[in-house]
Amino acid sequence: MRALTWHGKHDVRMDTVPDPEIVNPRDAIVRVTSTAICGSDLHLYDHYIPTLKSGDILGHEFMGEVVAVGRRNRKLRIGQKVVVPFVIACGQCFFCRRQQFSACDNSNPAETAYMSELLYGYAMTGAFGYSHLTGGYAGGQAEYVRVPYADVGPIVVPPDVEDEKVLFLSDILPTGWMAAENCEIQPDDTVAVWGCGPVGLFAVASAFAQGAAQVIAIDHYPHRLDLAKQCGAQVINFDEVNVREALLEMTGGIGPDACIDAVGLESHGYSADNVLDKAKAALSLVTDRIHGLRQVILACRKGGRISMPGVYGGVADKFPIGALMEKGLSVKTGQTHVQRYSAKLLDMVLNDELDTTFLISHRLPLEEAPQGYRMFKEQQNEVTKVVLKPGATLQ
Numbered sequence: 001m002r003a004l005t006w007h008g009k010h011d012v013r014m015d016t017v018p019d020p021e022i023v024n025p026r027d028a029i030v031r032v033t034s035t036a037i038c039g040s041d042l043h044l045y046d047h048y049i050p051t052l053k054s055g056d057i058l059g060h061e062f063m064g065e066v067v068a069v070g071r072r073n074r075k076l077r078i079g080q081k082v083v084v085p086f087v088i089a090c091g092q093c094f095f096c097r098r099q100q101f102s103a104c105d106n107s108n109p110a111e112t113a114y115m116s117e118l119l120y121g122y123a124m125t126g127a128f129g130y131s132h133l134t135g136g137y138a139g140g141q142a143e144y145v146r147v148p149y150a151d152v153g154p155i156v157v158p159p160d161v162e163d164e165k166v167l168f169l170s171d172i173l174p175t176g177w178m179a180a181e182n183c184e185i186q187p188d189d190t191v192a193v194w195g196c197g198p199v200g201l202f203a204v205a206s207a208f209a210q211g212a213a214q215v216i217a218i219d220h221y222p223h224r225l226d227l228a229k230q231c232g233a234q235v236i237n238f239d240e241v242n243v244r245e246a247l248l249e250m251t252g253g254i255g256p257d258a259c260i261d262a263v264g265l266e267s268h269g270y271s272a273d274n275v276l277d278k279a280k281a282a283l284s285l286v287t288d289r290i291h292g293l294r295q296v297i298l299a300c301r302k303g304g305r306i307s308m309p310g311v312y313g314g315v316a317d318k319f320p321i322g323a324l325m326e327k328g329l330s331v332k333t334g335q336t337h338v339q340r341y342s343a344k345l346l347d348m349v350l351n352d353e354l355d356t357t358f359l360i361s362h363r364l365p366l367e368e369a370p371q372g373y374r375m376f377k378e379q380q381n382e383v384t385k386v387v388l389k390p391g392a393t394l395q
């Protein structure tokens with residue numbers, strides 16, 4: 001089959017690779033009909049996440065048709081249309097029973113689990129196409145994927161629903177939703193969202209759906225800020241104004257009640273702290289550039305809540321621990337517990353309570369995936385979300 005494979009920093013290619021097969025009796029094989037490139041894939045493309053190997057198949061946002069089912073999988077049938085959560089969870093362990101699916105203790109095999117144990121103290125859960133830290137599973141930017149624990153994760157969707165309407169149940173929609181939920185939004189709250197990429201945009205929409213009175217979105221790409229405006233947010237362009245001062249002005253001098261960091265470890269901006277982070281990252285003295293997160297912590301009101309869906313991988317410099325403690329902030333973060341939200345969000349999407357397609361800017365044949373990565377990396381203003389279609393003909 002054809003698949004998008006990683007070969008080094010900024011080097012992804014379409015390769016012909018062996019077809020996946022059922023390995024465990026709860027597996028399924030899915031023929032991919034739509035897949036997308038995520039901001040998290042850029043962290044792999046830019047080689048900020050360790051333990052990638054040349055030839056690894058990327059992609060963790062995908063959906064398609066079930067074409068094979070293991071003999072102990074009683075949930076799926078051949079021919080069903082499914083969206084597959086990026087988190088691979090067993091459904092039975094201590095963590096899965098508590099709905100903490102992205103902490104599943106069974107999906108990262110022993111031969112890879114030790115890597116994240118060394119880095120983080122405990123093993124990370126398995127995920128599709130996201131390095132050997134998360135199990136080294138082949139991803140979904142391919143014609144076919146093996147889905148482990150396929151009697152737990154895959155979301156069966158109606159056969160007649162358009163792919164693009166439900167595709168983002170795989171990751172960015174529940175991620176935006178959980179980001180807002182982690183703000184514990186109260187009526188009258190102002191929520192500020194750093195980053196108007198797909199995750200930030202869905203966080204804006206989710207914050208309104210969860211009752212925020214005011215949402216303020218921050219970025220420096222005019223087109224992405226326009227999309228946030230379309231969702232009802234007020235916007236701040238950080239290239240033009242001082243973010244903290246603007247936020248104070250918009251919140252009566254108090255600061256936002258809750259702040260969402262939907263930026264992650266590759267923060268943009270030419271402030272002194274970010275320039276220093278870049279220099280230190282180049283020398284491997286730090287791994288993560290946390291300029292956006294520093295702003296989040298400083299701008300949040302006293303006693304406020306911070307939600308961090310943005311991905312961080314290692315260690316950072318000048319973390320404002322004093323501000324965090326002295327202001328009494330609380331922080332919630334984590335890879336999304338996708339499976340926890342699947343049924344609720346599918347209902348909302350099918351009932352047209354959430355618009356899931358407004359952020360798609362480009363649709364490309366899977367064969368053009370390397371170009372999709374380049375565009376998503378280099379033209380962030382216009383390229384907000386790229387959907388890839390296996391089997392589509394080249395233009």
Ligand SMILES: NC(=O)c1ccc[n+]([C@@H]2O[C@H](COP(=O)([O-])OP(=O)(O)OC[C@H]3O[C@@H](n4cnc5c(N)ncnc54)[C@H](O)[C@@H]3O)[C@@H](O)[C@H]2O)c1
Pocket residue numbers: 038039040041042043171172175194195196197198199200218219220221224238262263264265266267268269291292308309310311312334335336380
């Ligand atoms: N927790 C999870 O399970 C999960 C799931 C999906 C994605 N993510 C992470 O969420 C983050 C966002 O993902 P995305 O797909 O939206 O990525 P993206 O790269 O498309 O968007 C990031 C946005 O942040 C903006 N930005 C950069 N520096 C900023 C700053 N200092 N202030 C304000 N905005 C700034 C960029 O201009 C860009 O528009 C990434 O780190 C991604 O890895 C996490």
Ligand SMILES: [Zn+2]
Pocket residue numbers: 038039040041060061086171172
């Ligand atoms: Zn993703």
Ligand SMILES: [Zn+2]
Pocket residue numbers: 089090091092093094095096097103104105106107
């Ligand atoms: Zn589990």
